[in-house]
Amino acid sequence: MKLFKILALAAVGLGLTALPASAWNEKVGEQDEAEHLAPNVENGRDVYEVCSACHLPEGWGQDDGTFPQLAGQHRSVLIKQLADIRALNRDNPTMYPFALPSEIGGPQSIADVAEYIAQLPMNPEPGLGPWEEGSAEYDHGKQLYVDNCVRCHGENGEGSAEKYYPRIQGQHFKYLVRQFEWIRDGKRRNANPDMVEQIQGFSNEDVEHVLNYVARQKPPQEMLAPSADWLNPDFD
Known part of the structure; x- marks a missing residue:
C-alpha cells in the first residue's frame, strides 16, 4: 500500500x-x-x-x-x-x-x-499446462472457452485489435492463470468489466483447464519464429 x-x-x-x-x-x-x-x-x-x-x-x-x-x-x-x-x-x-x-x-x-x-515473431514453444489434447481436462477447457471466451477472443484466441481484446493464443500458461485469477478476483483494476462478470463462476480448476486450452492454441505459422532457438538480430 x-x-x-x-x-x-x-x-x-x-x-x-x-x-x-x-x-x-x-x-x-x-x-x-x-x-x-x-x-x-x-x-x-x-x-x-x-x-x-x-x-x-x-x-x-x-x-x-x-x-x-x-x-x-x-x-x-x-x-x-x-x-x-x-x-x-x-x-x-x-x-x-x-x-x-x-x-x-x-x-x-x-x-x-x-x-x-x-512485429516480433512469437515463441513457437510457449509454457504449456499439463493436459494434452484428448484428455478430459483439455476437453473441459475447450468447452469452457467455447461457452465463455469466443465472443471476444475469437475462435483461436486471436483477439481483436479494433476492440482491444488481447491475443491470448500461445501465451504462457502460468501467466494466463495468474492474470485470469486477478481479473476474476478484482485485483486487476483495468480489466474489461464484461469479462469480470463472465468469469465470476469459474472455479480454480476451471481456470486451469480453460487456460491450458488457450496456451495450446496456435498462432498463424507466419507469426511464429522459425524455432525456439531464434534470437532477435536487433540485439546481437
Missing part, C-alpha cells in the same frame, strides 16, 4: 491520473495520443531495449509466467496496457519504474515500442 501511494504521488507529479475501473477503455490521455501517432520502428527498437531485460530481446517473456510474451500482441492492446500502467489504472509496481516518461519517453515512444513489439 505504501508503494502504491508513492507511485500515485509520482503520477500526479507527472500529470497522470488514475482512471476509475469503470472507465475500461475511454481512450483518453496518452493512449489516445499514442494511437494517432505514426510509429517510428527504429526508435521503438531503442525503447524496447529497456523492456528486454525482463521480456527478453525476443519479446517472449518467461515460460514460468513471471513475465508475459509480448511478441505479436496487437499494437492497440500494447498501447492501452502501457498507458494504463503509466496512469496507475493497472497495478504493476515491477514494471512502473521502467515505463516512466523519464525512462522511455512520452506518447510517441509508446506508439513506437508498441509497433516494434507487435
Whole structure:
C-alpha cells in the first residue's frame, strides 16, 4: 500500500491520473495520443531495449509466467496496457519504474515500442499446462472457452485489435492463470468489466483447464519464429 501511494504521488507529479475501473477503455490521455501517432520502428527498437531485460530481446517473456510474451500482441492492446500502467489504472509496481516518461519517453515512444513489439515473431514453444489434447481436462477447457471466451477472443484466441481484446493464443500458461485469477478476483483494476462478470463462476480448476486450452492454441505459422532457438538480430 505504501508503494502504491508513492507511485500515485509520482503520477500526479507527472500529470497522470488514475482512471476509475469503470472507465475500461475511454481512450483518453496518452493512449489516445499514442494511437494517432505514426510509429517510428527504429526508435521503438531503442525503447524496447529497456523492456528486454525482463521480456527478453525476443519479446517472449518467461515460460514460468513471471513475465508475459509480448511478441505479436496487437499494437492497440500494447498501447492501452502501457498507458494504463503509466496512469496507475493497472497495478504493476515491477514494471512502473521502467515505463516512466523519464525512462522511455512520452506518447510517441509508446506508439513506437508498441509497433516494434507487435512485429516480433512469437515463441513457437510457449509454457504449456499439463493436459494434452484428448484428455478430459483439455476437453473441459475447450468447452469452457467455447461457452465463455469466443465472443471476444475469437475462435483461436486471436483477439481483436479494433476492440482491444488481447491475443491470448500461445501465451504462457502460468501467466494466463495468474492474470485470469486477478481479473476474476478484482485485483486487476483495468480489466474489461464484461469479462469480470463472465468469469465470476469459474472455479480454480476451471481456470486451469480453460487456460491450458488457450496456451495450446496456435498462432498463424507466419507469426511464429522459425524455432525456439531464434534470437532477435536487433540485439546481437
